[in-house]
Amino acid sequence: ETGVTQTPRHLVMGMTNKKSLKCEQHLGHNAMYWYKQSAKKPLELMFVYNFKEQTENNSVPSRFSPECPNSSHLFLHLHTLQPEDSALYLCASGHPPGLESTDTQYFGPGTRLTVL
Amino acid sequence: GENVEQHPSTLSVQEGDSAVIKCTYSDSASNYFPWYKQELGKRPQLIIDIRSNVGEKKDQRIAVTLNKTAKHFSLHITETQPEDSAVYFCAAKMTGGGADGLTFGKGTHLIIQP
Numbered sequence: 001e002t003g004v005t006q007t008p009r010h011l012v013m014g015m016t017n018k019k020s021l022k023c024e025q026h027l028g029h030n031a032m033y034w035y036k037q038s039a040k041k042p043l044e045l046m047f048v049y050n051f052k053e054q055t056e057n058n059s060v061p062s063r064f065s066p067e068c069p070n071s072s073h074l075f076l077h078l079h080t081l082q083p084e085d086s087a088l089y090l091c092a093s094g095h096p097p098g099l100e101s102t103d104t105q106y107f108g109p110g111t112r113l114t115v116l
Numbered sequence: 117g118e119n120v121e122q123h124p125s126t127l128s129v130q131e132g133d134s135a136v137i138k139c140t141y142s143d144s145a146s147n148y149f150p151w152y153k154q155e156l157g158k159r160p161q162l163i164i165d166i167r168s169n170v171g172e173k174k175d176q177r178i179a180v181t182l183n184k185t186a187k188h189f190s191l192h193i194t195e196t197q198p199e200d201s202a203v204y205f206c207a208a209k210m211t212g213g214g215a216d217g218l219t220f221g222k223g224t225h226l227i228i229q230p
Contacts, residue, residue: 004159033217042120043160043205045217057218073144094216103148103167103211105218107159 003027004108006091012114015081017083023074023091031095033075033105034066037088049074081115088112118143120208122221130229137224139206140188146208149189150218151180155202163204164191193226201228211222 004025013019025032034046048056049068063085065077074091094105129135141149150165162225166173166180166189173180177196182189193200203225207218 031216035217042122042222043207043218043220045219050216050218058217103209103216104165105152106163107152107161109159114199 004093004106005090006089006108006111008111009109010112010114012116013078013081014116015080015083017081018078019078021076021078021089021091021113023076023093023108024092025072025091025106025108027093027106029093029095029106030071031093032068032071032077033092033094034074035090035092035107037090037110038086043090046076047110081113083115086115088115117200118146118208118210118219120193120206120219120221122206122224124224125222126225126227128227129196131196131198133196135191135193135200135226137206137226138188139190139208140186140219141208141219142187143208143210144184144187145210146219148209149180149182150207151178151191152205152207152220153202154205154223160205172197196226196228198202198228198230201226 007022032049036044045058047066048061052068067075088110090110091108092105122139147168152160153163154160177194179192203223205223206221
């Protein structure tokens with residue numbers, strides 16, 4: 001349960017605020033992911049990082065800005081969000097594609113974001 | 117890109133009965149299919165997964181079947197118990213490519229009636 005941690009667990013922000021979500025993994029993985037979970041919608045992949053390099057941006061608006069300073073840490077910087085951005089933001093980690101890949105992704109507990 | 121459809125959205129079964137959740141996928145290149153269980157207020161947790169080189173995998177009361185030709189896979193839970201109540205998500209992805217994020221279904225809310 002503590003392999004992937006996220007802070008804060010809850011965040012309320014106004015549309016003009018700037019905030020950051022943090023994710024940390026202690027599993028020795030080299031791939032990290034951001035997903036968005038909204039009510040009545042599937043989990044949506046936002047960003048993928050393999051070995052600190054962004055390998056996928058799933059058409060995410062520029063008001064969401066990811067940062068991966070090393071393989072253990074992932075951030076999601078938020079700026080001028082909209083109320084419809086309110087959701088649970090989940091971080092996950094896993095092994096990148098390769099001979100030793102297990103494909104399994106392990107999720108953090110998420111940050112419940114409310115945009116007023 | 118990949119599209120995953122999941123049915124039903126809600127499933128209510130009597131305790132002790134079996135539950136089946138079905139998913140279809142669109143991209144024939146997908147070759148990894150995990151199932152996640154998410155209890156209220158908690159993170160999604162992997163319960164079982166299957167790769168395209170096998171047709172069935174079982175782990176105690178949980179099994180997953182895969183039909184590559186029809187591009188569908190199913191989760192089977194036998195002898196259901198109250199603690200099986202949760203939302204279950206299927207997912208698909210292609211391994212070995214540059215992008216390896218999961219594409220999820222919308223989820224099935226499984227309710228176990230005592």
